[in-house]
Amino acid sequence: DADVTQTPRNxxxxxxxRIMLECSQTKGHDRMYWYRQDPGLGLRxxxxxxxxxxxxxxxxxxxxxxxxxxQAKFSLSLESAIPNQTAxxxxxxxxxxxxxxxxQYFGPGTRLTVL
Amino acid sequence: AQSVSQHNxxxxxxxxxxxxxxxxxxxxxxxxxFWYVQYPGQHLQLLLKYFSGDPLVKGIKGFEAExxxxxxxxxxxxxxxxxxxxxxxxxxxxxDDYKLSFGAGTTxxxxx
Numbered sequence: 001d002a003d004v005t006q007t008p009r010n011x012x013x014x015x016x017x018r019i020m021l022e023c024s025q026t027k028g029h030d031r032m033y034w035y036r037q038d039p040g041l042g043l044r045x046x047x048x049x050x051x052x053x054x055x056x057x058x059x060x061x062x063x064x065x066x067x068x069x070x071q072a073k074f075s076l077s078l079e080s081a082i083p084n085q086t087a088x089x090x091x092x093x094x095x096x097x098x099x100x101x102x103x104q105y106f107g108p109g110t111r112l113t114v115l
Numbered sequence: 116a117q118s119v120s121q122h123n124x125x126x127x128x129x130x131x132x133x134x135x136x137x138x139x140x141x142x143x144x145x146x147x148x149f150w151y152v153q154y155p156g157q158h159l160q161l162l163l164k165y166f167s168g169d170p171l172v173k174g175i176k177g178f179e180a181e182x183x184x185x186x187x188x189x190x191x192x193x194x195x196x197x198x199x200x201x202x203x204x205x206x207x208x209x210x211d212d213y214k215l216s217f218g219a220g221t222t223x224x225x226x227x
Contacts, residue, residue: 042205043217090158104215106159
């Protein structure tokens with residue numbers, strides 16, 4: 001969905017390097033999420049934010065940090081990358097509306113390889 | 116612990132065959148249920164969702180899913196698949212904590 005963009009789309013880096021993955025959205029949604037996808041494990045939530053002042057850890061936040069710079073921007077950082085952080089990373093947004101959890105809209109993903 | 120289980124990791128079938136993918140969750144409260152699809156090289160897209168009302172929901176591309184509350188299940192079906200249905204399918208469950216929990220995914224390969 002072009003409304004949710006991620007940069008870079010692909011990145012190869014070395015162990016110990018600091019990496020930032022960026023997500024921008026034009027959907028006007030307050031809620032934003034970062035997931036990683038690994039084969040056989042599905043998507044696992046790293047961090048989520050329900051508004052600019054709200055940041056929450058997901059199930060696998062160790063080794064990651066985030067920054068919500070604006071309603072439209074949510075960045076994920078790997079402070080010191082390690083090989084088991086090699087994965088496909090997705091950003092998503094949602095607008096809760098009347099539902100407890102509403103549809104999430106995903107970006108195209110960033111394929112990160114840590115050597 | 117809350118969890119979402121998808122029974123099949125990889126399904127291979129021929130065009131025109133029927134497809135059914137199982138999804139079960141373990142949570143006793145109110146849930147919102149989703150099926151997402153990820154075509155090769157693409158991002159996740161919503162196939163269908165259930166919030167309330169008729170437990171049989173219809174989505175895009177001829178897919179449907181049935182919520183059976185007593186079985187904590189939300190199985191996805193399509194009567195006749197096409198080669199273009201080759202993709203990975205994810206069941207996701209939204210619970211009271213405002214987050215989605217995803218199953219591990221099922222890879223579907225449709226042979227022409």
